[in-house]
Amino acid sequence: MKAFCRLFSVLDESNRTNDKIAAMRDYFESTPAGAASWALFFLTGKRLPALVKSKALRGWAAQLSGLPDWLVDESYAQVGDLAETVALILPEPEDAPLVALPLDEFIRNHLLPLRDWDTPMQFPFVREAWAGLDQRGRFVYNKLITGAFRVGVSRRLVVRALAELASVEPAVMEHRLMGNWQPSPEAFARLLSEDEGEANPARPYPFYLASPLEGGAEALGDIADWQAEWKWDGIRAQLIRRSGLVILWSRGEDIVSERFPEITREAARLPEGAVLDGEILCWRDDAPLPFNVLQTRIGRKKLTPKILEEAPAVFLAYDCLEVEGQDIRDLPLSRRRELLELLLPEGYAVDADRAILLGERLQAESWSALAELRAQSRSRGVEGLMLKRLASPYQAGRVKGDWWKWKIDPFFIDAVMIYAQAGHGRRAGLHTDYTFAVWDGEDLVPIAKAYSGLTDEEIRRLDNWIKQHTRERHGPVRIVEPQQVFELHFEGLARSTRHRSGLAVRFPRIARWRTDKQPREADTLEGVQALLEQPQQ
Amino acid sequence: MARAPLIRLTQSGLYCEAGGFYIDPWRGVERAVITHAHSDHARRGSEAYLCAQSGVGVLRHRIGAGANIRGLPFGESFSMNGVNVSLHPAGHILGSAQVRVEHAGEVLVVSGDYKTTPDAACETFEPVPCHTFITESTFALPHYRWRPPEEVFGEIDAWWRANQRQGRTSVLFAYSLGKAQRVLAGVDASIGPIGVHGSVEPFLPLYRAEGIRLPDAVKVTPESLPDLKGRGLVVTPGSVQNTTWLQKLGPSSLAFASGWMAVRGARRRQALDRGFVLSDHADWAGLLDAIEATGAGRIGVTHGYSDTFVRYLREERALDAFVVPTRFSGEAATAKDEVEEGES
Ligand SMILES: [Zn+2]
Ligand SMILES: [Zn+2]
Numbered sequence: 001m002k003a004f005c006r007l008f009s010v011l012d013e014s015n016r017t018n019d020k021i022a023a024m025r026d027y028f029e030s031t032p033a034g035a036a037s038w039a040l041f042f043l044t045g046k047r048l049p050a051l052v053k054s055k056a057l058r059g060w061a062a063q064l065s066g067l068p069d070w071l072v073d074e075s076y077a078q079v080g081d082l083a084e085t086v087a088l089i090l091p092e093p094e095d096a097p098l099v100a101l102p103l104d105e106f107i108r109n110h111l112l113p114l115r116d117w118d119t120p121m122q123f124p125f126v127r128e129a130w131a132g133l134d135q136r137g138r139f140v141y142n143k144l145i146t147g148a149f150r151v152g153v154s155r156r157l158v159v160r161a162l163a164e165l166a167s168v169e170p171a172v173m174e175h176r177l178m179g180n181w182q183p184s185p186e187a188f189a190r191l192l193s194e195d196e197g198e199a200n201p202a203r204p205y206p207f208y209l210a211s212p213l214e215g216g217a218e219a220l221g222d223i224a225d226w227q228a229e230w231k232w233d234g235i236r237a238q239l240i241r242r243s244g245l246v247i248l249w250s251r252g253e254d255i256v257s258e259r260f261p262e263i264t265r266e267a268a269r270l271p272e273g274a275v276l277d278g279e280i281l282c283w284r285d286d287a288p289l290p291f292n293v294l295q296t297r298i299g300r301k302k303l304t305p306k307i308l309e310e311a312p313a314v315f316l317a318y319d320c321l322e323v324e325g326q327d328i329r330d331l332p333l334s335r336r337r338e339l340l341e342l343l344l345p346e347g348y349a350v351d352a353d354r355a356i357l358l359g360e361r362l363q364a365e366s367w368s369a370l371a372e373l374r375a376q377s378r379s380r381g382v383e384g385l386m387l388k389r390l391a392s393p394y395q396a397g398r399v400k401g402d403w404w405k406w407k408i409d410p411f412f413i414d415a416v417m418i419y420a421q422a423g424h425g426r427r428a429g430l431h432t433d434y435t436f437a438v439w440d441g442e443d444l445v446p447i448a449k450a451y452s453g454l455t456d457e458e459i460r461r462l463d464n465w466i467k468q469h470t471r472e473r474h475g476p477v478r479i480v481e482p483q484q485v486f487e488l489h490f491e492g493l494a495r496s497t498r499h500r501s502g503l504a505v506r507f508p509r510i511a512r513w514r515t516d517k518q519p520r521e522a523d524t525l526e527g528v529q530a531l532l533e534q535p536q537q
Numbered sequence: 538m539a540r541a542p543l544i545r546l547t548q549s550g551l552y553c554e555a556g557g558f559y560i561d562p563w564r565g566v567e568r569a570v571i572t573h574a575h576s577d578h579a580r581r582g583s584e585a586y587l588c589a590q591s592g593v594g595v596l597r598h599r600i601g602a603g604a605n606i607r608g609l610p611f612g613e614s615f616s617m618n619g620v621n622v623s624l625h626p627a628g629h630i631l632g633s634a635q636v637r638v639e640h641a642g643e644v645l646v647v648s649g650d651y652k653t654t655p656d657a658a659c660e661t662f663e664p665v666p667c668h669t670f671i672t673e674s675t676f677a678l679p680h681y682r683w684r685p686p687e688e689v690f691g692e693i694d695a696w697w698r699a700n701q702r703q704g705r706t707s708v709l710f711a712y713s714l715g716k717a718q719r720v721l722a723g724v725d726a727s728i729g730p731i732g733v734h735g736s737v738e739p740f741l742p743l744y745r746a747e748g749i750r751l752p753d754a755v756k757v758t759p760e761s762l763p764d765l766k767g768r769g770l771v772v773t774p775g776s777v778q779n780t781t782w783l784q785k786l787g788p789s790s791l792a793f794a795s796g797w798m799a800v801r802g803a804r805r806r807q808a809l810d811r812g813f814v815l816s817d818h819a820d821w822a823g824l825l826d827a828i829e830a831t832g833a834g835r836i837g838v839t840h841g842y843s844d845t846f847v848r849y850l851r852e853e854r855a856l857d858a859f860v861v862p863t864r865f866s867g868e869a870a871t872a873k874d875e876v877e878e879g880e881s
Binding site: 014070 | 799803811
């Protein structure tokens with residue numbers, strides 16, 4: 001626990017990539033595999049579900065520190081993070097014996113048992129853990145039991161550190177880590193010296209991610225060297241057919257097979273030893289349905305016949321990573337595409353019963369002809385184009401140069417900020433989560449929530465303004481005077497019955513703080529609705 | 538019989554009418570009693586100043602050589618129109634004082650800024666029994682709790698050594714008056730050469746003249762730079778962040794020594810490699826201990842989280858607490874802001 005907490009501090013405080021990698025490498029090298037496997041579990045962004053309710057945590061901390069609840073709340077408002085507040089206000093421990101426990105043992109003895117008890121019965125466990133931990137240990141513990149543990153390190157860096165330790169390429173390590181990796185001493189040992197024969201049949205390959213294309217496509221050279229596809233607005237996924245199994249992985253590394261029975265049913269008919277890369281979409285009459293329809297398939301606990309009927313899903317395949325059990329990622333895209341077309345001989349002609357489709361390869365003689373196709377993106381319900389070099393192997397992660405996403409310009413509107421909420425982590429204590437509205441007659445109707453897009457300086461200035469212009473507070477949410485206008489950009493717009501505005505926006509972000517505009521000059525709901533019909537330029 | 542209050546708040550700050558003097562006035566007045574030389578407490582333009590004997594040097598440096606400053610040894614009293622005034626160590630910076638005012642059997646103490654933890658570079662805080670205690674409240678929330686300073690200096694030394702091994706200069710942001718000298722007195726000077734910013738350097742002889750032992754420290758100049766680069770500790774106000782002055786120090790690790798560094802978010806918002814929790818103000822427990830030690834029943838709260846602290850003292854400690862408004866609000870929360878907002 002001590003070594004893990006120390007590693008956490010270094011990763012949390014350091015701004016230097018090399019220091020972070022060195023700290024992780026040292027940690028993994030000097031830590032027994034059981035503890036190291038749990039550390040890796042957390043470092044790669046996996047989390048235990050929340051075991052303890054935040055409200056209970058706050059109450060217990062108040063009780064043990066002898067402070068009134070309102071004062072704990074005052075501290076919380078300043079610190080901006082409950083786990084940290086609690087760690088800071090609890091009485092100093094006499095000594096901290098639990099810090100010496102190996103991480104895996106600590107988790108087994110002091111975290112996992114919390115699952116078996118309801119809130120009042122959890123208190124003795126939590127109190128005992130607090131009594132045996134120092135301040136930093138308590139912070140990490142509080143984060144872990146509230147399911148909010150995050151570390152200031154990207155997965156890419158973790159992979160690099162492990163790859164250095166195992167003396168393999170990062171792409172190889174990335175592959176070993178794919179799938180639903182579970183912590184155990186054996187699993188950790190396998191990462192460092194893998195016997196390829198033992199590979200888990202369910203394990204996916206790392207996804208190859210495209211980079212945004214800035215400027216025109218002409219700079220990419222001869223169009224004949226490139227394959228163009230639509231850029232779909234769905235869930236990136238990998239479909240695996242191996243050892244008699246079908247597994248559908250989302251890019252977030254969740255198994256989503258059960259969410260999409262129509263896809264997995266059809267995938268069972270694929271030949272053994274095949275892995276496809278593609279996109280899950282809801283699809284009707286030869287065209288994709290908006291993303292919010294697809295969301296109805298993810299959000300539901302149970303799939304009803306009604307949902308299956310209203311939101312039929314397909315897997316649109318655009319690449320092939322394994323054929324007859326052979327890893328073909330090093331073959332050029334042109335060859336992989338041929339093999340993909342052999343696997344899906346029916347091509348992309350859609351009929352009602354098909355749930356696995358071949359992604360269309362767009363034909364254009366010139367970049368300008370392709371740009372014309374791209375201009376149809378919005379009416380086709382896609383986000384733009386993908387450009388993939390025909391000679392490119394299938395690489396791991398975001399490797400620039402061979403795969404580009406050439407998105408259409410976003411929608412933009414001017415909207416008024418109406419609510420603000422404090423952020424967490426790096427921006428703890430500052431108001432960084434905003435809700436924006438547009439005019440519907442005399443009313444302001446919420447249209448989007450956005451977190452990003454302002455500079456640190458603007459955030460601080462806005463935070464100050466918010467604190468001075470709060471009309472009402474509802475828990476963490478402040479209702480502010482509707483005075484500040486912002487230009488918002490977003491990628492998609494669809495009708496929605498779940499939002500008061502009747503519209504769902506996709507990927508909203510703040511483009512500019514329009515201090516030059518009066519609230520009355522912000523857009524109207526009517527105006528935003530009109531964007532739905534607007535063709536893409 | 539209702540009496541006029543011994544001290545009241547005016548446009549110019551806290552005023553003792555019976556004695557005809559102000560304490561830490563915000564603008565020029567006839568007679569000013571100064572708790573300490575930080576710019577939010579000591580302003581230029583008054584006709585006569587009274588401060589602790591050991592603080593005269595630093596106060597003169599701050600408000601000008603021509604100022605009329607009288608030094609009073611700690612514990613000695615001085616009468617102004619029948620009001621007895623004495624100064625008592627506040628433990629904040631060299632010569633920082635609590636002002637004790639006694640008139641017709643009533644005793645009132647204005648704390649100024651203070652801390653109860655030890656500091657090798659200044660006198661140790663002494664509680665003064667009184668009826669009314671006007672306390673600061675810069676860190677008056679329970680999540681502010683200081684570690685023993687020797688632990689913090691151990692962390693600073695370890696950071697300095699680690700930087701040295703990697704060929705980085707250790708740059709520590711600290712207020713030029715008070716914190717900087719405390720850091721110098723606290724670190725292990727055998728680790729390597731120490732450099733200070735030009736705003737820190739003038740205070741060193743003034744501290745040494747009062748018997749404070751400080752290690753050798755050179756002003757950062759083109760001549761001293763080669764020796765400091767990659768191995769030295771440089772103590773400087775944070776206002777040098779993002780300046781060429783800082784760039785000249787070569788590859789560096791940047792740290793800030795401040796009470797605000799107790800909160801992770803405050804640390805992470807600034808582009809710092811480390812934050813050391815080292816404050817010259819009292820923490821939550823320090824404030825409560827100090828208040829209790831005075832035995833005062835009336836507590837004025839100023840300079841910080843006044844409203845919250847007043848509520849706590851009233852509801853949980855059954856004290857007659859009230860807010861004393863101030864124009865200033867404690868320690869700057871970021872290394873960069875300290876100069877604009879004034880030190881505390
Ligand atoms: Zn001060
Ligand atoms: Zn001050």
